[in-house]
Amino acid sequence: MGNIVHFENVGLRYGTGPETLSDVSFTLTAGGFYFLTGASGAGKTSLLKLLYLAQRPTRGAVRLFGEDAGSLPRARLPGFRRRIGVVFQDFRLLPQLSAYDNVALPLRVAGVRESEIEAPVLEMLAWVGLSARVTAKPPTLSGGEQQRIAIARAVIARPEILVADEPTGNVDPDMADRLLHLFEALNRLGTTIVVATHDMHLIGRIPRAQLMRVEKGRLVDPSGLLRHPPGAA
């Protein structure tokens, strides 16, 4: 399988502050399963933002799907973003829309016909255990329920890469297992999965996954247990 993501000496700086990320280099293989760990504030979310094109690197090169993401013209961003599903750390659900409409949004954005939306959306909501809350608006849902809607929204359009930032932070261990199972199923269908998490238990559940660790804005090799950087050249 080919390289789907490639970072080379990537640095990221917010405004005029210090570098949040420095000299980050790694390669992700299409169809791989990756965990990203690190202390709070180490730069996990920042790294993922580069990956899902919410930030451009201040230096270095980010290659996505074989193209230089740093120099993509604005008009081409939507096409790339539709190939990447994101579970945001803060969910970013639209509070004015029902659970159903939130999950359906990526399909509507992609122009899928309405008749082809209902079945997959209901199926996805059933999978995350929210069949009973289809018409509920996010503010009336618990943190865990919102997180599951965020996950359903991220995977509904069958992205090539799924990026999940702390996707199990608000759910009980049973639901966490269930969600991880969903990620695994998607991974088997060919989706590349990148999950940022503190949860070592979760990491242990997928032995074949590779682990990347961020410390103070740099990727470090976590002692022997898993490989780092995965597939680094």
Next chain:
Amino acid sequence: MNGYRRRAAIDLRLLGEGQRSWVMAGIMAIMLFLTVLAGALGLGVARSAGGIDRQLAGQLTVQLVEADASARDVRARALVAALGRVPGVTRVREADRAELAALLRPWLGDAGLDPDLPMPVLIDVTASPGAAAQVAAAARRVAPAARVDGSARWLSPVRGLLATLFWVAIALVLVIAAATAGVALLVARAGLDTHRDTIDVLHMLGSTDLQVARLLQRRIARDTLLGGALGTLAALALVALFQTRLALTGSEVLGGATLAPVDWTLLLLLPIGFALLATVATRMTVLHTLGRKL
């Protein structure tokens, strides 16, 4: 069909239903009220001016100055006869000499009544608009010294006023249109700001700037049409009232300002035109503003 309608509803729900919507509709009601009034003024004035032009096109005056009173009378009769034979001429009338003398008395006193005074001959000719050149040619054949004038001269101040009013009305419509585009621009910017979170999420899910622009466009078009329709109806009611009162004046210039069906149609199209304008202004604002982001 059903799918599309449901989708449109969801698109609008994406932006929520705020109070701003009513403010925009209210502003657009005022804008179109003023625009339709200005437009009606312009169209009415154009109608009136057109009426005068049509009337004047065929009104000519032949003037002859001849010192010798008897030669003058002979020439005058010959002129009247010759002009009456020109094709397209419907009426030839020599101005009454006594009337003229009365007009001149304030300047000349009773001397104006002296038959020896070289009083000019004035002949009013009514002809079809195309016949003016032939009338002039015929007059000169009989009396080479004759002068032929379109009698538009005495009405030209009125005509000039109407022309000015017309251009003022056009300018008003254009100024209000520019203001409307400006309002749309401000509303679009405010909308981008208010809905920044929603728009960010849409972008992250792969929305194009055009899709975002369409959301705001649709909302502004709807508000403009809604408010604009109200403003237009109010203005048209006022115009209709004026029309009946103008007709009652019996004045040719004022009565000529009666709007034709095509004018009413044009006025009814104004809110649609303004909705299009607001839509385009919104689209350009959104695309321009978003284009400068990541």
